Amino acid sequence: xxxxxxxxxPPKIQVEPGAKATAxxxxxxxxxxxxxxxxxxxxxxxxxxxxxxNQVSAFPLQETRAQLTIHPPNGTRGATYHMTxxxxxxxxxxxxxRGLIDVDVPAPAAPPIPVASEERTxxxxxxxxxxxxxxxxxxxxxxxxxxxxxxxxxxxQWKLSLRNASTVxxxxxxxxxxxxxxxxxxxxxxxxxKPGEEGHALLTVRPGPETPGGGYPFKLRSxxxxxxxxxxxxxxxxxxxxxxxxxxxxxxREAEAQGLREFKVSLSSSPxxxxxxxxxxxxxxxxxxxxxxxxxxxxxxPAKQNVTSTLRVAPHAVLGPNERKTYTFRVxxxxxxxxxxxxxxxxxxxxxxxTPVSLGLRPQIQSSEMSADYTVMVINPSTVQxxxxxxxxxxxxxxxxxxxxxKIMLPPRGQVQVMLRVRPRVGxxxxxxxxxxxxxxxxxxxxxxxxxxxxxxxxxxxxxxIGLAIIxxxxxxxxxxxxxxxxxxxxxxxxxxxxDAKDEQDAVAFAFRPTExxxxxxxxxxxTLMATPRDKLPVGEPRRVHKFTVTCNVxxxxxxxxTNGTLAQTxxxxxxxxxxxxxxxxxxxxxxxxxxxxxxFLTTFLLAGLDRVAERSPELGRLVYSIVSPNLLRGVLxxxxxxxxAQRIVFLVEGIMNMLGARR
Numbered sequence: 001x002x003x004x005x006x007x008x009x010p011p012k013i014q015v016e017p018g019a020k021a022t023a024x025x026x027x028x029x030x031x032x033x034x035x036x037x038x039x040x041x042x043x044x045x046x047x048x049x050x051x052x053x054n055q056v057s058a059f060p061l062q063e064t065r066a067q068l069t070i071h072p073p074n075g076t077r078g079a080t081y082h083m084t085x086x087x088x089x090x091x092x093x094x095x096x097x098r099g100l101i102d103v104d105v106p107a108p109a110a111p112p113i114p115v116a117s118e119e120r121t122x123x124x125x126x127x128x129x130x131x132x133x134x135x136x137x138x139x140x141x142x143x144x145x146x147x148x149x150x151x152x153x154x155x156x157q158w159k160l161s162l163r164n165a166s167t168v169x170x171x172x173x174x175x176x177x178x179x180x181x182x183x184x185x186x187x188x189x190x191x192x193x194k195p196g197e198e199g200h201a202l203l204t205v206r207p208g209p210e211t212p213g214g215g216y217p218f219k220l221r222s223x224x225x226x227x228x229x230x231x232x233x234x235x236x237x238x239x240x241x242x243x244x245x246x247x248x249x250x251x252x253r254e255a256e257a258q259g260l261r262e263f264k265v266s267l268s269s270s271p272x273x274x275x276x277x278x279x280x281x282x283x284x285x286x287x288x289x290x291x292x293x294x295x296x297x298x299x300x301x302p303a304k305q306n307v308t309s310t311l312r313v314a315p316h317a318v319l320g321p322n323e324r325k326t327y328t329f330r331v332x333x334x335x336x337x338x339x340x341x342x343x344x345x346x347x348x349x350x351x352x353x354x355t356p357v358s359l360g361l362r363p364q365i366q367s368s369e370m371s372a373d374y375t376v377m378v379i380n381p382s383t384v385q386x387x388x389x390x391x392x393x394x395x396x397x398x399x400x401x402x403x404x405x406x407k408i409m410l411p412p413r414g415q416v417q418v419m420l421r422v423r424p425r426v427g428x429x430x431x432x433x434x435x436x437x438x439x440x441x442x443x444x445x446x447x448x449x450x451x452x453x454x455x456x457x458x459x460x461x462x463x464x465x466i467g468l469a470i471i472x473x474x475x476x477x478x479x480x481x482x483x484x485x486x487x488x489x490x491x492x493x494x495x496x497x498x499x500d501a502k503d504e505q506d507a508v509a510f511a512f513r514p515t516e517x518x519x520x521x522x523x524x525x526x527x528t529l530m531a532t533p534r535d536k537l538p539v540g541e542p543r544r545v546h547k548f549t550v551t552c553n554v555x556x557x558x559x560x561x562x563t564n565g566t567l568a569q570t571x572x573x574x575x576x577x578x579x580x581x582x583x584x585x586x587x588x589x590x591x592x593x594x595x596x597x598x599x600x601f602l603t604t605f606l607l608a609g610l611d612r613v614a615e616r617s618p619e620l621g622r623l624v625y626s627i628v629s630p631n632l633l634r635g636v637l638x639x640x641x642x643x644x645x646a647q648r649i650v651f652l653v654e655g656i657m658n659m660l661g662a663r664r
Contacts, residue, residue: 004087005097006028006087006098006099008068008085008100011100012216013101014106017072017073018073019071020070021069021070024065024068031060033091035058036057037064037090039051040088041068044083049071050068052066078106078107081104082103082180083100083103085099104178138164140165141222141232143203146158155205156204158205162191163197168226169192169195172193174222175223176219179207179216183205185203186202210274211240213240213241214239214240216239217236219233222234243274244273244275244277246270247267248266249266249268251266258382258383259351259383261312263313265308265309267299269302270304278299278300281309282331283332289315289317290313290314290329290349294310295312315349319352322353325351326348329349356382357380358378359440361454362374362377369460369461370463371423374419375417378415380413388443388445389442390420391443393439393441394439399425400422401421402422405418424460431462435460440454463491466488466490468563469563470529477567478570480530480532481530484528485499485526485529489521497525497555499551500512501549502548503546507533507534507546509532510530513528533569543571545568550564600640605642605646605649607633608637
């Protein structure tokens, strides 16, 4: 099978000398790699033809195109020229493809034969009859096809009848354009006829055996030897019948496999074929039990050549050990344009049972409070590719099983590692651990029963308690006391915590900030606890001790964590509280004082600026004094402690503006 196929459309082209004609070059890459080609022309003078572009590339099993321009120069001799286009591979493999095109250049009209004339003093006489120009009506030609001929098809013959309608003896020759010259034979090649005489010749057109089927029009010309301008054309056509026989064969005819199996599809064009074919390949079995993949599925079959395609047959089911099943399938090749009847062939694939998949778990036993990680080993010793779904379960349905990934494609004779995380749904309370046995299963696509199983165990450990501490654990205050509550999460999962506090006599009010805390794995958090006695000490009682308990409630846990604290209420003044209030109100007063000073300074600066403007410009001064009374303006400036500083800043701004105005 050629790796490079070159086609030229149209395969025959007619162009006058000095004119241009174009054709399309199609290069098909039949290899499995990207290919680069150099396009060249043979058989003609290089100046006659031009290819744009002359270097092309094509992907595997794809085609690319270029344009061929033919422009024979003026004065080119009339004839049919055979040209070859070569596509030379630029890769390491080399190789080339060839395409043929026929260029028909009509013969140019010959100039009239000059007739010598003598100088006469008297009136010129008309030339003799022999020198008069001939008219087209003076050559009469007919072509009658011969139905009974001894030549094998697609050859054809015509009986040519030519009559000399002129008044002089003349010789007439024949010329053919539109088909290859080696197809044509005219016997005799020339006829010498008297005036009014009719002669006969035999025209034989014999296309080559490689000629594609179809109609080939051509022109038969007859011309006079006395006057080359005197000619007659006759349009004829030869029909080449299409022959499109081909055969299809599968190999091997019978095969065994656990799963996927390849078959070779051979397509052979008959030696008598003269037409290229595009074939579509399909395959099927009676039960639709297999998948069929062709590479390629559409095949180009040149005339008198052989091509192949690869068929991959993959059964849907996977058989168990010692099972066998035979599939009979048929491959059919159908021509694209139905130029030939479809061809088909049968073969058989016997599927044998595959070695079962094995499943392993490492380690088989893990110990953890909240979750444990395992490695699942899946091994496929058979030659069948299979798709598996992984799942896990335990008798009490107390765990979640997370596979990454949970769906795997297991290659033939291959293995895959999958990460498994087993996570109990509820933490274990108390002091003793518990054992959770579980089973993991691998199930094929479309099946209900697992193909393989493996056992494992998880030793679930009791949850470590949440760390809870109150700092300081005891205080003596005449009033409210502040404590800090620290919480630590030792679990392997985030927790959500609520805080609460109570004393024995309910004599203390407790307030937490915040009351809810969210802690990630291993994180610590702090909350502030304010404890305030509800009543003052009675006369004669110098001290009262309040014992309280702080409770930590964990979301999802059945037990709580507690710690104890003590507040000794004493008689006296709560100085720290007054100090705190003093700082609070002092800070508030300081902020307002700063705000008042800033506003007073800005007001003084504004009034100083208005006073300066009124002093420099009487017109603006009248406008300013119409808004602000001059006595009020000067009175405020006299009372403000920032008047001097504001006036200096105004003078500075005025000086800067004067300098900028002078520069302009």
